[in-house]
Amino acid sequence: MENARWKQRPPGSNWGDFGPDDQVGRMNLLTPQRRLKAIREVEHGLTFCLSLPLDYPGGNKLFQHRKEPKFFHERRGQGHNYNFRLSSVCGCFTDVISDDAVMLYTQYSTQWDGLGHVGQMFDANGDGLPEKVYYNGFRAGVEIIGPDDATGGHGAKAIGIERLAAAGVQGRGVLVDLERLHGRERVSVGYDGLMRALEAQKASVEPGDFLCLYTGFADLVLEMKKDPDTELLARSCAVLDGRDEKLLQWITDSGIVAICADNFAVEGYPARPGEGEHYAALPLHEHCLFKLGLNLGELWYYGELASWLRSHGRSSFLLTAPPLRLPGAVGSPATPVATV
Template structure:
């Protein structure tokens, strides 16, 4: 075990789960927590919580992320797709289809790995800020990109495979913000979130996954892969990442992840911060950088939300593993909610 920092950020939990920890608050999902969560399965009905992975469509919302692109390997005179095995042996009558795909790991329904967002921070106490991520792992050392020199590139620490190995299951708490605030643009701080929870008689306990339904994913789907950025930027409820009471509640609640149906969980751009320097993504900074709380974005809670609303419930069993893809700082996934 190696402590990689002399200074840890104010309000962080670096080192609390061990000097080499790479899964943060997912450590709180114990076998007992999973058994409690499984008690939410009463009807055996399951809901798909993922958008089709070719949504939102184009790169209008995310200029540096693109839809999936399919590829097919050459085989013989053609490709290994609708390939007749009779070309290998005249006695075979099989037809084979294989494909490959280029995926931007955070284009559609996704998990952010803890290596996704860091901060310029003086972790070693020498007076000079450096690129630092959760628990003191360093940009250019463990999280290495093409601009950092020769490879291998990627995240040798804090990659998404660590979340995959934690076997992501637990109790989801769905806050139906669309029910309370409609699809008007609404900054949701501590007071608004507590009002929504109280009106649903919902509780958030240690080890829970906070899930936010705002209607954003349904709006994206209605645009048929031609998203209107201006409409989306001015629609639906979104967390106010600058709200200090909300930040404190996220820390004290014991939740292990926040999963939302919108683009970034929090409002982006955020409200102006204090001082000369501040995070542009304050909740990403709090959750990924300081506390090791994973963030899920562009999930699709619409059908589950309607069922929970009709049945007077807010809690469900969530299964949501990412791809076990070593070195990646994010991952598409196909989460399932079971009631």
């Protein structure tokens, strides 16, 4: 298979399977029929917010290159456009107006990883020289343009997060309750561990589903009240084993459209060493974002939903989780909602 942007695709990838210019990857499997099935999960009309407050985890100790939200207010008249009385314009008005602005790192808190978030050095041209490439062969400096690129401009001109937003992120979520099995012990979960967890819940995962992982990590972050203990977090709660080839193959075969975890990176980081001279530091990100076009959600909050699902003997629900429709962004804050 050959494409205008690449002559060879990564082993195990689906590049080109959804079309030469596809920009939403596995979200193509979220069909109208799958959404209708997801809607039938709703029996009680109850909703659960699956987002942390977006000023959590607090500070930037958890990831130094991302900072908590910062608010700004525009000046208006002698003051600011906040608690501003319109009567200062005309004495007859009774209105009081407040506006605000915020500097928001798109992947600071509850978030979606866009397909432009993680690429790889890969020889897509077949000339023996690896280049910076993202899902479906979109190139750094060509479609994914940063401030250090000679071409100027910035942002994801392809595979931006707005593509995911427009795809309609609503379907059936299946919550895998790893916290119930492992508590807050740091365990690395591969294929066998994931299958045991699904079997314990009598849960099944079908094509078009969102795989949701509850480990207790976000609950622990909340308990730290915006002062995260990075050493404690690093040794707490379950993570996926991104080096487990059997797990990666299951992700490929399952037809899931996304993995949404309550922890920091879905997979364990740093991962155990890979094989060969060169390998990905984030192997599950490589497999999902780069090879399959499968979005990852991180730092989601499942505590209340997990408790309700446990008490009702359920694992599945209707999930509605669009990112911001922000052209050019490679990630986005999210406020997912579960409806049961």
